[in-house]
Structure formats: structure tokens, C-alpha cells
Amino acid sequence: MDAHRGSDGPAGRAVVELRPARESDLDLLEALTNDPGTVGEYQWFGWHDPGYVRRRWQDSGLLTTDGGMLVPTLDGRPLGLVSWHRTRTGPHAYCWNIGMVLLPEARGHGLGAEAQRQLVRYLFAHTQFNRVEASTEVHNRAEQRSLEKAGFTREGILRGFDFRDGEWRDHVLYSVVRADLTAD
Template sequence: MDVHRPAAGAAPGGVVLRPAGESDLDLLEALTNDPDTAGEYQWFGWHDPGYLRRRWRDHGLLSADGGMLVPTMDGRPAGLVSWHRTRTGPQAYCWKIGLVLLPEARGHGIGTEAHRLLVRYLFAHTQFNRVEATTEVENRAEQRALEKAGFVREGVLRGFDFRDGQWRDHVQYSVIRSDFGDG
């Protein structure tokens, strides 16, 4: 199975995930460090502007504990997907994933397909059984994207994240291998 290709039935030139190149770094910095590009639910204030460049230089934004890939649509970068290892028990871990799309890429199904491709990639190349995602309770678009991508809503995490001067509730989602047909 080629995990970088669109799902069956997707339009030609659909969403593809690829490693970030040096030419993507300005885009990735804007998605994480610019309020207009990051959007309402992803803007957490300015931070170290060289962080992503150092990570890219050190390990290409890919490591055993996590990484970032660039979802593209018709060859054009549409945003970023990320994952990091999270402990779930004394000897167990899962992946926690995230997604940020460029403003012009939102609302076109790219997020749903990028989530689906990332889960397929993680299940194909790691032994972890679970992938988690959270999003703010008010972020209905991301909740729909996660559900369409096969994630199961598990519940509300109260006071989970601090953004824009307030503690925010999040909705917890997950998918396990058997949900995704890889059990």
C-alpha cells in the first residue's frame, strides 16, 4: 500500500504527504508563528522563530519520537501534519497528531484526507496501536474532519489548553488499528 497516495476514489492530483524540504520552512514558520496564517484555533502566541529551522537542520523534522510532513494538493503545499509520541502506560505509547492548513486550503476536504493518510502512514511504519487527536470544542470543522477520517469521539477534556487568555475545553478523538482495518 502506498501511504502517500490519495484514498481510492479520490480525484486525480489529490492530497499527498511528503517530507518537508528547506523551501517549506517559511511556510511552516507562518503556520506556527503567524496569527493570520495559523488561524483562530492554532494561534498560541509568538515563539522561537528559529525552532523549526533547527529541527529541520538536525533531523529533517523526522525522528523516532515524532515529526512533521507537508500535505500537498496538486503539488502545492497546503499546510502541515505533525505527530509525537505520548506515553499511555508504563510500557505503552500512542501517537498524538496535529494539523494546520493554510487559510485557502481549509474547507475543501484536505484536512480529512491528510488525517487519513497520516494515520495510514503511522500504522504502516510503526507498531503503535493508537493515534489520538484533540481539538477545541468550538472547532466544529476539525471535529467533522476527524470523524470523516475514521476517528472516534471519546469525550471532552475540560480546561485542557490555554489560548488567547482563556482555558479551553477540547474534544478527544482516537483511532486504533482495528478501527482502521489494520488490526
């Protein structure tokens, strides 16, 4: 798979490149999924199997027909990870559900919005699904702004949607459909 490079876009927008994970990324990806100090407040869901990411990379390179994981980079430096998985939307229809975790030093600079924008374009260019969705906790204002900057539309609140840090959390649901890209 070729890397997907962000467009130059409006002045000031960072050029983010998405690429497949490399063996040299595995320690970073493990930290982004299993280290509370690296993942941040809204992504820490407790300890899990420490070999999971490495085994998935060995089995599939973290890319399957049902989902995957790519590494967003800026000037060759990894920024974190973006991921997606197939979600059923009807008896015969599916969409992509995406997620992202950035390194602490990459947060707050607009890089996440650009990485999510590039992931949406990548998924629409290489799959036939019509919808990409994402959700975030209602108190995660930074991620809500990131999704909106990436072109997602806020759809509503998912009550009691996720369990983190001892309590059920409400989420805000966002989506992009193919027609949204042609409207740009």
C-alpha cells in the same frame, strides 16, 4: 522516506500526498507555526522562537523516532503541515498524538480530513503503535468534522485542557486504533 500518496478513494475525495519537509518549505512552516494570520483562530498560541522550525529541520529533517512533521500536498502544492509526537498511555505503552495546520485557502475543502487519514495510515504502516489520537477545542466544529471524516472516533471531553487567548479551553478527544482500519 518515500512520500505517501492518498488512495483514489470514493469519487470526489482529493488525492493528498504527504512528503518530508524541504528547505524550500521552511518559510511556510514558520508561518504555519508563528504567524497569527496564517494559523487561524484555533492554532494561535502566541509568539515563539522564530528559528525553532528551521533548527529542527537542520538537526533532524523534522523526523525523529519520537515525532515528526510532514507537508501535505495537492498536485505538488503545499497545503500546510501535519505533525505527530509520542504520548505515554500507560507504564509501558505509547500512542501517537497528531496535529494539523492548513493554509487558509486549503481549509473547508476536505483536504485536512484526507491529510489526517493519510497520516494515520502512514503511522500504522511504519510504527508499531496501536493508537493515534487527536484533540481539538469544543468550539472548533470544522476540525471535529474533519477528524470524523478521517475515521476518528469521538471519545469525550477533556475539561480545561489547553490555554489559548487568555483562557482555559475544553477539548474533544478523538482516536483511531489499528483495528478500526481493518474494519473498513
